[in-house]
Amino acid sequence: MPIQDAVSPVQKVTTNELAKEFADNFAIVGWDDPGAEADDKIAVTLQLTNPLDDDLAVKERIRLTCTTGATMNLVSAGAGTVLSGADSDDMIIETDETTGSFDLEVTYAGAGTVTVVGGATQGSGFVHCGESVDLTFA
Amino acid sequence: MLIKLRNISSTTIDVPGHGMVLKPGAAMWADALTADLQAAIEGGFMEIIDQVGDPSSGELPDGSVTAAKLAVGLLDRYVVVDWSDPEAVNPTTQRVSIQLKNLIGGDIADAHTLRVTCDDRASITVGESGTVLSGDGSSDLIARTDPEGKLDLVVSCDQAITVSIAAGPTQLSPLLDCRDCCDISFEQ
Numbered sequence: 294m295p296i297q298d299a300v301s302p303v304q305k306v307t308t309n310e311l312a313k314e315f316a317d318n319f320a321i322v323g324w325d326d327p328g329a330e331a332d333d334k335i336a337v338t339l340q341l342t343n344p345l346d347d348d349l350a351v352k353e354r355i356r357l358t359c360t361t362g363a364t365m366n367l368v369s370a371g372a373g374t375v376l377s378g379a380d381s382d383d384m385i386i387e388t389d390e391t392t393g394s395f396d397l398e399v400t401y402a403g404a405g406t407v408t409v410v411g412g413a414t415q416g417s418g419f420v421h422c423g424e425s426v427d428l429t430f431a
Numbered sequence: 432m433l434i435k436l437r438n439i440s441s442t443t444i445d446v447p448g449h450g451m452v453l454k455p456g457a458a459m460w461a462d463a464l465t466a467d468l469q470a471a472i473e474g475g476f477m478e479i480i481d482q483v484g485d486p487s488s489g490e491l492p493d494g495s496v497t498a499a500k501l502a503v504g505l506l507d508r509y510v511v512v513d514w515s516d517p518e519a520v521n522p523t524t525q526r527v528s529i530q531l532k533n534l535i536g537g538d539i540a541d542a543h544t545l546r547v548t549c550d551d552r553a554s555i556t557v558g559e560s561g562t563v564l565s566g567d568g569s570s571d572l573i574a575r576t577d578p579e580g581k582l583d584l585v586v587s588c589d590q591a592i593t594v595s596i597a598a599g600p601t602q603l604s605p606l607l608d609c610r611d612c613c614d615i616s617f618e619q
Contacts, residue, residue: 306496310495310496311496312495312496312497314497314498315496315497315498315534318498318509318534318608351610352610353610354597354610413599413600413607414599415546415548415597415598415599415609416597416598416599416609416610416612417599417600417607417608417609417610418608418609418610419509419606419607419608
């Protein structure tokens, strides 16, 4: 058996085999557990990770939209920057370069579930936004 | 453990214990790092350039899958937007170009569609390279690079401001990394 045959099974690349420098080209949007509701507001942190599940400390531009009737903004003194659409249901944000996170605050006067989704926009890198977050307001 | 070795000497060497010769720059796989191979490495004749685990051990390879190891066909699926330095045409007009790159900085010679937006106090048209699909002369256009992956933009602004320009994905776009943006200063 030639050596090429012997090595072929391990040449099937899996995510865990990606070098960090390569994996860091790809950002995945994830959400921490939401905080408790207070004054019609719930805070939740968006955290970028790479495909290896390591936190990804980069500045990434993401469009956030949420259920109509709710509004979004940056938590006071929180990590990240709002580029446009503060206090609306359609916002473009930048994650904090040193943490890869954005501290989001959602305001909703009613009762029910508010869903927040992310997406690629102008100035985005390779970003995967397949995970949304549901916030339950009482 | 399989290891890949390369002859880094300037002469053809007789690989110890393997009954074969290796020309300068040529590489070979060995199933173990024997004492003879170790001596050849320490003698400066060979170097280890890769290694993989025994397939039957369940052990992972060395975890060094990098962009540089991707085949060109796969590498060019990840398109990075790269901006040239702006060039003044006159006080109210500047030229800047986008060149599509892959993850290791090589040019991607392909026509791809992207959206380009800027401060609404400025406007953008497409120059010699590339094709505008919509929004020509506005602050929000959709354009296609030329077959060499280049898009020339002409930016006009009659105010003394810095105009930020961002590219982004839109319908028909490939996987696009548009994190780099472009700032153009207009001084009237």
